[in-house]
Amino acid sequence: MPPTPAAPPAWLSTWMSASAALSFLLMLSVPSGYSVGGGLLLLGGLGVWWTGRQASRSMAPDAAPWTAEDRTLCALLLAVFAINALAVLWHGDSGKYLDQGARYLLAVPILAGLRRVRLRLDWLALGLALGLFATAGVAAWQTQGQVYGRASGFVTSAIPFGDMSLTMGFWSLMGAALAAIRRRWCGAALLLAGSLAGIYAMIASASRGSLVALPILLVLAAVALLRRTHLRPLLAGVAILAAAAAIALSVLPAGHIAESRYGAALDEWHAYSQRGDATNNVGSRLEAWKAALISIPERPLLGWGHAQYDAHLRELIGAGRVAPIVGTLANTHNQFIEIWLHQGSLGLIACLALLIASFWYFCRRLRAPEPAVRVLACCGAALPAAFAAYGLTQVILGRNNGVMFFLVSLAVLWAALRQAERDAAQAAA
Template sequence: MNNNSIKRTDPKQAVIGFLIFLFPFISLITPFGIGLSSFIFLVAALFFLKPGFAALRRHWPAIRWVVIFFAFNFFYTLACFALRGQELGDLEKPARMLFAVSAMMLVMATKPDRKALWWGVIGGAFVGMLLVGYQRLFLGEDRPGGLLNAITFGDIALSLGLIALASMIDVRAVRKVFWPAIGALAGLAASTMTGTRGGWLGLVLCGLLFIQHSHVLANRRVRAIVAFTFAFMAATYFVPETGVRERVRQGVVDITTYFSGGSALTNVGVRLELWKAAGILIGDAAVLGRGETGYRKVLEPLVQEGELDPVVLTMPHFHNEALQALVTGGVVGFAAWFGMILAPFAFFTRAISVKNASRQEFATALAGILLVTSYFGYGLTEVIFWSLKGALFYALMVFLLMGFYLNAKDAGQQPGPV
């Protein structure tokens, strides 16, 4: 008992736990929180290289495909940089996404309490809701996003809410389910107030996953809270002040206008025109793509010929992850992007399918599945990986959840209460 007490108060675990708490907590309320956390995890991992690499080698059969695809994404970008003469800055995002593996190594080497992550997620969703709520209700901003882009803010807030939902499985005492429930509702409310429609697709996919894996939810009350949370999101459609119904109505009008030969200068119309442009470009450079800037040289004559609306030249990306990857990186680039989605999804899906697993294993695995699925959903109408913050949040959270899952698997015992 004394040894366990010493272990729980280990200073290095407390420090690393605090750093892990800070990552989701400050992700929405600062413009630098995600990038700073990425740097801190990398530096901190340098102090635990030996145990970190030992843990990496021990679990390599389980994690190899996730690490390989993140590495493949970096090295393919590096090859494109060398062959196409792209800007050096193009390497930053894939490099930092790969270096996010340091977060997993740090977790496996020091074995901090997973409660740090759960509380950071809950707190981050809550303070994020307060920030956009203030901007929406008191400053009158139609598309608030804190100090981030509104779409990036809304997507990350929704991911925090979904992870908070998963954390309820890791709670022993029913009365303590209250806090994860608050985090889940806060994340959903924050996302709703940003007016981000793309997140709704991710939410629908995640709802289907909750139904599929409902057997892992701890008890009836937890199931009721999950059902209430999704019902709450659906109910926002009927509350005019949320703007959800108006955004849906406007989307339908935009689609009808576009396909009837009307203007493409609407939110949805621009996306449809961009997808049309992507379809034209993909066939001309299917294997290796045209790079992040090279495709614009092909778009300009198409616009001049009247085949595409000039609005496509004003947009930074194609508002679809798969199309963006195919246009800029070809089939190889698409494989790199899809691998970073599919490999973590496969890892967490195998994890949640293990029989007689602990609550901690179920919680971290389900949180990982929801994170990956939500990001895939965002990517249907947005390029969330275009944003460095969006891409780093995904990579760091994937590797943190993998690390905590592997720690739980090693422990082979039920976790303590939140």
Template sequence: MLNKRYSFGYLFVNTAVSIYFLSIFLFKRSYNIAPALLILAALILFITSKERKNIFKFNNEQKTLAFSYLFYFATLAFSVLFHHGKLNELDNPSRILLFLPIIPLLVNYKLSFHILIKVIPFSALLAGVIALIQRFYLGYEQAYSNVMHIQGGDMAMSLGVFSICISLYFWTNKNKKFALFILFCALMGMLGSILSTARGGWIGVPFILAFTLYIYRKKLPKYFFPILFSAISTFVVIVSLTNTGGIIDRINAAKADITQYVSSENTSTSVGARFDMWKASWIAIQEKPILGWGKQGIYDKKQELAKEGIISEYAASFVHNHNQFIDDTVKKGLIGLIALLFVFIVPLRFFISNLKTDNPELLCLSSLGIIHVISTMFYNFSQSFFSHNSGNIFYFFLIVIFYAAIKVLKNKN
């Protein structure tokens, strides 16, 4: 009986996690399916299991992670109450608290490292295929419009850089052919990001690649680096020469936007609007640095600044400020910024603490966790990534997955 329960639980949690990665870009809000299934399963396990006290007992590391999630949500709840905001502002962020019981569920039923490192590259491959179909067969201007193209582009880039890390794992474990296939999957994920036209996802890639190669520098033969460099260089050259996804046009547009903004010729551009929003936020933060303005308060403040000619009306029309760090600070004050930093620093510290290991699986998972945190931080510099449900789920749910996978490995060893 116990073996059957374990077998079903093992299949269920690993299938659910696989569904999440493979369904991100399939249709609108398909990324909600797997987390909802796992939350429901955790609830059922808590109600029915006689060993729930042991199963759902958090260790110190998990308690610290739970505190960071709770603190992040609590600052938002306080801000909404203090600034008389709408309760629906708590809808998306409140869901991250439901991810916490998933950790013991995944640990108890043994989230599989080997399934995880195979499904991630396949999801990157699928992301690239979907982007190609949407852009060149269906004729979409931007890939991933069903999940908001900037969010989709960022998530596709994450899947791509995850896959590069996984390819290094397989290469160092003498599975070179599969490593090369996964490298191809990585490039497909990155291509998907390019086809989304989301420029913010490209900024952190050089830093992420440098980190990944640094981690594996002693485990890789010298001839591997020319292979990787050649593959990435060829990919970049082809994309640039063919202007795939309009990448050159997007880069030139960004340059033109900056020039027009500096000369005050036209500030109502994509980049110009961001500069204006950040300018307005800086003005507002100086007036209310501790508790911020709230969502409606900063919107009204931007309207006021637009009437005074300090920022454009176009910039004033945005609800969020296309930078999560600035957005949280101006809406929730310095307390909100601290809470945001907590949800990055706490898991980052945990993943870094597991880097010093001779276990290749643990090294791979820890690296994936670090890549996930750092890449998401980069996305948040030019986009309010957590202002969208897709971003909340992608970041906080994957933190839970990597946490649990590391815990399973440690218990096994």
């Protein structure tokens, strides 16, 4: 990557800002909405690269210079793609298993393009809030209208729908806190309402995996925001959120599945741990983890091909080493075990390196003097942290919606953070 990129045309900044806002607006509210903004951002990123080739190598006035952090993120994205491709070729797997991995490659021009333009953060905030309102509308239609037992939006499953609704709702909450700190009350009200909509959609999805991420998100918010001068608006916001969560539960249809699912998780764990009952949701997933962990040591470097593992799994079931229900599951229901199983230790290391590096780079700014930097750092750190938590009970990065959400959001939040840092430095100069 060039350390001193040329300034792209102004229309490309508008394009990238609008595309990023559109990503959040459509992410969960329309079929394949997660692909629309990502596709537009890719076109814009390639446009930024092309215009940079044609122009002189002067520093772009509104873009913070490239650093080792930028280069490391791009290198890790490429590493995840390369190891995925190597594993697929080595095992002779179908080309469809390159699908998610190829998106890490395509994320590089998106990240590079976003880093070299001037983003409109107010557009991003508006797209986020409106996207959450639309998401809550879809959730209400699917539950109140009894179309589905659980709200799943248009992302094929209620679980990622709930997880991503919570993540976006948290970002909106953090945006509301920033607006309140700056005494922009209309913006704070809009973003707080968006956060409430995200909470409603998460509850309507009855996703239990989302709850695993909640303590992490709260700790990040506390580190970024807790200042004596901020306590009053923050406490008011917490009270509003608690009331909204209670209201969301009350407006769901009587006997909605969320009530039984939230209460059943512990019972299912006890049934598996004490009686070996693998027929429930928790038990079947734990049994799938057991089968994978039995198999991984046999092929530790690049793992098992999908067809090879299916045959091996049938042998394990036939030998009575794992319960037959494992043969009916589509995957291991754990992001890290799934990668370790099919891409070996190399794939797991690359995935963990990307999550840890991005988390650390954002966390380094959590106590920055400028509130905008702290809030964007918190939103950015929440992304890999939450996806790591979600990945404990599902293969969220093995879905097009999950991987697109993660990669687009990572690129947008990182670029926005670096821009806010540069603005803060210029204001202090």
